C-alpha cells in the first residue's frame with residue numbers, strides 16, 4: 001500500500017447557508033477565533049504527513065490562494081516594525097513552492113464532481129479529502145487516526161459519527177455489517193440524505209475521506225443523486241462490490257461549521273482550549289449565564 005501523500009480540499013461550494021457573509025467571501029475563510037476554517041484543515045493534513053495540497057476552487061475563492069501565499073508588502077511592513085511574533089505567524093501559513101496546486105470546478109455540481117476535478121493531479125494513488133467546514137478537535141489529528149487503519153483495509157474510507165435519528169436526512173448514512181463496538185465499521189450499503197424513516201442507521205459520514213483512485217472512473221459518469229448533485233456517497237455505494245467501504249469512528253469532537261450553530265460552538269470550544277483565551281471565555285460565559 002502506498003503512503004498517503006496527497007490531500008484534496010474541495011472549496012468550490014457556494015456556502016449559501018452562511019449568507020450574507022458568503023456573498024463576497026469564501027465560506028472556508030470564516031474564522032474560528034483567529035484562523036480561517038481552511039487553515040485548520042491544512043494544519044490537520046500537514047500534521048498527518050500530507051506533502052501535496054490540492055485545492056479545488058471556484059469563482060470568488062481567490063482569498064484562499066492569497067491566504068497561503070507569501071505577502072511581500074505585509075512581510076516588509078512587519079519586518080520594518082520589528083513585529084517578530086506576527087511575522088512568524090504569517091510565515092507559518094505559506095506552503096512550500098510546488099507543494100500546492102489549485103484547480104477550478106467551473107460549476108458547483110456537487111462534492112463528487114469537485115473531487116473528480118482533481119483527477120489529473122492525484123493520478124493513481126490513494127489520497128485524502130478534507131472538507132474545511134467539518135472542524136475536528138482531537139489530540140491526534142483525525143486524518144492521521146484514519147491513515148493508521150487504512151493500510152489494513154484499503155478501498156474507500158470516511159470518518160463517521162453517530163448523529164441523532166432526526167438529523168440523518170442531512171448526511172450520507174451507513175448500513176453496517178456487524179456491531180458498532182469497533183472503531184472501524186464495514187458498510188454493506190450507503191445512502192445519501194435518506195428520509196428519517198429510511199435511514200439504515202444513525203452513523204453519518206463526515207468531511208474526512210481516504211479514497212482509492214479508482215473512484216475517478218465512477219465519478220466520471222457524473223450520475224446525479226440527492227439535490228441533483230454528483231454525490232460522493234453514491235460512488236461509494238456503486239463501488240461496494242469491488243472496493244470495501246469502511247467508516248472510522250474517530251476520537252475527538254467534530255463541529256459542523258457549515259452551520260451557524262456549529263461555528264458558534266466551535267468558537268467557544270476552541271477558545272476554552274487556548275491558554276490565552278480560556279479564562280476570559282469562562283468569565284464571559286459566567287456573566288451571560290447570570291444575566292439569563
Ligand code: UTP
Pocket residue numbers: 010011012013014015016017018027028056105107108109110111113114131132133258
Ligand atoms: P456543502 O455541502 O456544505 O455545500 O459543501 P456548500 O455549497 O459549500 O454550502 P451550502 O450548503 O450552500 O451552505 C461541503 C464542502 O464541499 C465543497 C464546499 O466548498 C465545502 O468545502 N463543495 C461542495 C465543492 O467544492 N463543490 C461543490 O459543488 C459542492
